[in-house]
Amino acid sequence: MMPYASPTVAALSDQDPRELGQYRIAGRLGSGGMGSVYLAEGPTGLVAIKVIKPHLAHDPEFPHRFRREVAAARKVSRWCTAPVLDAQLEDAPLWLVTEYVPGPDLGRHVKEHGPLTGAAAEALAVGVAVALAAIHQAGIVHRDLKPGNVLLSPFGPRVIDFGISRALDTEQTTRSGQMLGTPGYMAPELFSGQVEPAADIFAWGCVVGAATSTTAPGRSPFAADNMMHAFHRVMREEPDLDGVEPAVRELVRAALARDPAARPTAEELVAELSGPDTGVAEVARTLRLRVGYGATVALPPPPAAAPGRRLRDLATGVGAGVVAVGLVAAAVAGLRALPPAPPEPTETLYTDGFADDTSGWNNSGFTSPTTSRGYTGEGRYTMAEDISNDVQWSTAPVNAVLPDQALVSVKMDLSQSAGGWNGVFCEYSKTDSDKDDLAYILEVSQAGFAKIVKVAATKWSDLTPDLRVPGFDRKNMLLRAECARGNGEVRVALWLGDELVAEQVDHDVSTATGPPRFGFYMEGVNNSQSRVYYDDFAINRLP
Template sequence: MTSYGLHSALALEMSDPVQLGPYRIASRLGQGGMGTVYLAEGPSGPVAIKVINRVLAVDPEFRARFRREVSAARRVRRFCTAPVLDAQLDDEPLWVVTEYVAGPDLGRMLRENGPLAGSNVEALAVGVATALTAIHGAGLVHRDLKPANVLLSPLGPRVIDFGIARALDAGDRQTATDQVFGTPDYMAPEQVQGEQVGPPGDIFAWGCVVVAATVGTSPFASTSMPHAMYRVVHDEPDLRRLDPGLRPIVAAALNKDPAQRPTAQELLAALVQRPDVDSAQVASSVRLDLSALRRASQSRVHSRPARHRLAEGSRRRRLRDVLTGAGAALVVSALIAAGVMVWMVNSAPETPPRGQVVYHETFAADESGWNNEGTRVDTGQGYTGDGRYTIRVKRGAGHRWGTAPVKTGLPDRALASVKMNFSGAGPGTWNGVYCEYSKDDQDANDILYILQIRGDGYAKIAKVVGGTSRNMTSDIPLPEGTARGNALMRAECVRGDGKVDLALWADEQLVIRLADTEASKAVGPPRFGLYVESVSETRTYFDDFVVTRLP
């Protein structure tokens, strides 16, 4: 499956589906030779759904292979993988659904931030080896293991695209489109030479991935495909920059003779130094420290950091920390994309901060300055006459704003709160609060952040620059116990040091916290307001809008 993460979500095109079975398509995540990957909402939450290109789907031989490989992939246990959840194998279009992993892929992370460091390399090595034990245990061979097929999550790496891509292979190393199957600098020698590829081929690719995570590229990287394939067969890899404890394990994985390579289970046992290693236990405890990646993203450090030799005892302590989570600075979902660090928090017991009230609107009087199209319960936008404010969005209108009539004096460190009733809102309706930092109403470089909740139990944050909006997060499920249709929402907006910190609470439970480090255009005086967006006819009621100054 094409790599995906929050940073790569794209708007749907006219030709894209909007519904596949029980799944509602939200956005594009990527496209490759096999098909297009979408972010979708299913009965149990967000999923990734891959729709197979029709030129492949109409080929009876491909359909038979695809059906066989998907059926096998569904047997793969969840150990450090994005498991297959559902599929349509008989009717067009063909599609397969996997668990959505809201994180960047290793390939992009290496390109943008450089190699991993510290315990992250070992966590990656352990996690991917664990995934291979599950894949091989189900009788599958990945055949295209590479950084783009490894997603990063603080709960460990997640391997995607296992087994299914083999449906492209017509029986030799050439695909039906006459392209070399696989990625040359991550292919095993036997795969390059057109021989049968089994589990040892994935072990070889694992070694290449670990080297890439350490130094930035595969040990067989080259400027041309033929040269990369030549190097895989004939060159010995340079492993001098690997940690001494990892070096012999990776060297064994990169043996030119597949019969001499360890199995995935032997690989994992060597990494954790326990011959009776339990893959399930390892999968539940491996962690990645994404705070280090955040610092690299913020400082735009692309150069390779200096590395130091570690004593064997030190390596063992680091590996122990990887497996217990003690070395992980973040244990909540963290994402890095385009200068943004996001925590999707469903377990952190953080209550909304308290501060001094600087603005309070009860909407009891219709002369307080908010936009008013006529005071009545069913007005298009304005006061209801019973102490509330309402915004109606007509079908096809898109969205509407309501700006708090305060031009000056609002703080850079603020928390905006409002009670929202959207129990009668149409499907796909987002309701929330925005904070804006534009110089004036006609600022062509306006910048604002929209923190919003949807009635069926999701939240997200979007950023608008120069009139162009993009989602900073995916649709994040609200914690258990939060209201549906009625919610007390709190939006924290803190500007300073060239960044804007944002957080969203629903009914006193923290849902999202993020830092936008690319906020140089956020220079205007702070403004706050209400927001409603919908594709259908909808109406939302608001009450008690409060802005407090945070310490």
């Protein structure tokens, strides 16, 4: 396993904004020639905001070019990029909002953990090629593809900073005659001002070569210290491909041809890596690059964390506060074709529509839409944050022996949730009072994110980062969770509707010795009066 932290978030200075429109600024992710990039929270969750430097915003030509590039970027498919969500294009300060991508950049990962090899190298190569195909299909040339602009997200490589930099590049060239790009990743034609998609293919070869080389990890095949050195190398020398992953080496060589016309297109790269009959869109939907990733960044001010608690403590109301989580990295690498829908069950073992308030669930003493945990009397079950405990859970009252391979489903309504995480759990504790509790919580936030958490005794660990849920509808949500134990591992997967949003295989399961139990989990935030409703709960046997 290779755990690593999320992108570094620097504290805000007195000169940094605290709010931009409907976004609350949390910290600074970085800065460059065009401006500063901030981590922020908006109506749909975490986002990244690029704020343009004031002198550019006041330039008579720059705002026009910036608006043009934002419009072009909005046309780029979401495949393997950070899509544009919002922008302020008229009044200063100019800013651009994109989806926040959790995970480190490729350069940082290679520096800290070494090169990508085998299936992971191929997944990186095809993932970046897919992103370039989407960018080029929108009529944009990236022009500064490099490891720092490739983020390793939970759903594969994401290429960032495409196209938008063109506005700055034009301004820089006109005023100072500066050469554009990053030494070591620039195609020969860029030195003469020729900007075509083929230049991005050359950069693709440099990025894949740098990321997969076992002899010079992190170094471009045309590594250079400055523009003059870079010019000399790409014009006169051959690329250094020693140690580059053999499965991609010849494609890298083809991408580094001096003649732009001799290089493959992005679509041709995808076809070579994935098969001639595989389309770019199909690859984009199924690609996963698992090289390890950590928890996402929490927004300040952080809530006070309670001491570590066992799942059993929640049933008795011991302790209050927000669960402290740690980091657990994924250990799977490479391409994986994901199922389009949850697996088909072979038998329904238990169902409850909650019309009968004597069916055995914890009812907190009375039936009411305002009960802290129990039946609403209106055909639903509810759990809510109360003054003594901001975490609630309830185990399904099943008398039968449940299988090790099960699919749990429930309809959830988060319209009255004010924060926190809510969902279902799978538990494998030996007894109700065993100190080595082991459980997995498959949960969704009111802001539209999902994740999987492992609970082992007093340790709570995020098995995945916060993953954005496509088409999120907090009032009408069908949650399905697969929990499968066997062969020394536990596999957990989470679907919302028919969309797979999170999955994990855990091999550290020595304490998973008890019978399976399933139920609901609900978490509030700082006495926020959060409430969640559940309906049509079912446990199904899987083959």
